[in-house]
Amino acid sequence: MQPNPWRSIPPLSKPAGRRGFLKLGAALTGGLALGARPGLAEPQPASPPADPPWSQSLGPGVVDRPYGRPADFEAGVIRRNVPWLTAGTESSISFSPLQDLHGIITPNGLFFERHHAGRPDIDPDQHRLMIHGLVERPLILTMKDIVRFPSVSRIHFIECPANGGMEWRAAQINSLQFNHGMISCAEWTGVRLSTLLEEVGLKKEAKWVLVEGADGAHMNRSLPLDKCLDDCLVVYAQNGEALRPEQGYPLRLVVPGWEGNVNIKWLRRIKLGDKPWYSREETSKYTDLMPDGTSRGFTWLIDAKSVITFPCPEKPLTGPGLYEIRGLAWTGNGKVKRVDVSTDGGVNWQTAQLHEPVLSKALTKFTLPWQWDGRPTLLQSRVIDESGYVQPTIAELRKQRGTNSVYHNNSIQTWQVKPDGSVFDVQLA
């Protein structure tokens, strides 16, 4: 049996944060007073000993909401964008509200979005997947054809390589959602790309694969054949239901562990070739400019990264005492091996507990019990993946890549906790 990690935490030397709790109580009372709308009847008491109104009435029946939706009280838990970041919303990004999510699966309505020409709404009966080029039998498949192939389900994250891209020069955005929310994780169901490629038969000169979407951008990327034969999936379902339109309905590619934009949504064409295509999305964009003026291309891999999701700027602490530090870790290299947490800005580290399931190229949850004494604190997490790679600091990344590479900022996040429990995004010298 595992020792209970909570029992090993020494208590605070003085009675824990009584003043803090008093302050919190006052804040809550104030909040309630502000929230009460004038002209409305005094709300009925709902706490013990009172029996709340919902316990003394009949609720709506089944199929009142035939599809279902979150509780009205969760209305603020939504994807959000940074309006000043892009010219419009059609070629833009939205961020998952990681601060309000629990576990490793992202609900379908909260999965981050990255469109290059808006979201097409595609009739699945009219959708086609064409596979051609250096193949023996060029093929056109309907959705019914695709669903008929042997199916697999896999849990994988997808992360935009620009996640954290606003932080290369300095701490800029005081938010977990906006600094880390270009990642989401789902169970994907579909057919292995290798199954489809075997079906059409590859000519021996075939070395590269063009994948292209049916959106207005005809979004396209080149992928090396080896990766396509290894673990790529052509999927039609996400967390047990059909893909959401924002995620590529009716069909998308999943390229496990590789940067989001190669996971082509609204997939309509696969072409086999002998060389890469050097499309706009792999030359002008999604390349990494180095300080010496050279650029790195085809940097597909998502390096290991982790972030503490509680506490965070959106979820401050509420006074000294016992807390569970919570976070997520992931790597395109396979599985997360270990996550360490520092509460002193990286001087000392403790190993956090990883929660099952720990899956390859999927989000992994970690936690660490923590006694906060109410003093200023610098929280960090650091992941080590099964390849032995250790998540770097932003200073280490900058030393290699400068500040203009935009993509692949997988550095350690530092959260500054102030004595009042508020949390800020900072970077250390």
Place this chain on the structure above:
Amino acid sequence: MFSSRKLSLLLGAGMIAAAGAFASAAEPGHFGYGQKATPEQIAGWDIDARGDDGAGLPPGKGTVERGTEVFADQCAACHGTFGEGEGRYPKLVGGAGTLKNDRPELTVGSYWPFAPTLFDYINRAMPMPAPHTLSADDVYALTAYILNLNDLVPSEFVADRDSLPKVKMPNRDHFIWTDPRPDTTAKPCMNACTDAASVKINSTAEGNGLTPRTTGPLDTMQPK
């Protein structure tokens, strides 16, 4: 996972039941789902033009002069009359020699390695409200115009499948197409990893006014 041997047996049995159900009968070892793509069908969707050698560029041609007209009609509203960019829509010209600067300017002229990629991208994705609606001649003309704006081709340049791959883009040889990562070698030190006195905050996002709200309705904040 299906082994190919099992698969053949399975399909063999299945085919007897399903004979005649498919336009193209399955060969042993294949599922036989779907339809053979005809050359006409392929031609309609086979739009890619390869960057480094122009393979796939279609017939047709366009002049800088024609490109000036098409650009004014189709592109200038977002990219500016001379490719200087409107608002936050991308600048298409300038930035030569800035790639090592603190604030580099990445444009077709300063950054793009291959001219055929410009044809490919305009053809597949532009103009944004009506992508893939321009003729090949007009896309060639726009390509010629934008290359000319960047002083990469003379004003009498005619863009076509032969001329575009020969345009040498200034940044062509400055890409490394093999990923050099991992490029950091951090070690997982556990105790006294740095001098506690040296731990200093050197930047904070607190109070800089760049963060949209994360509660309530969506924010519409714009830069000050």
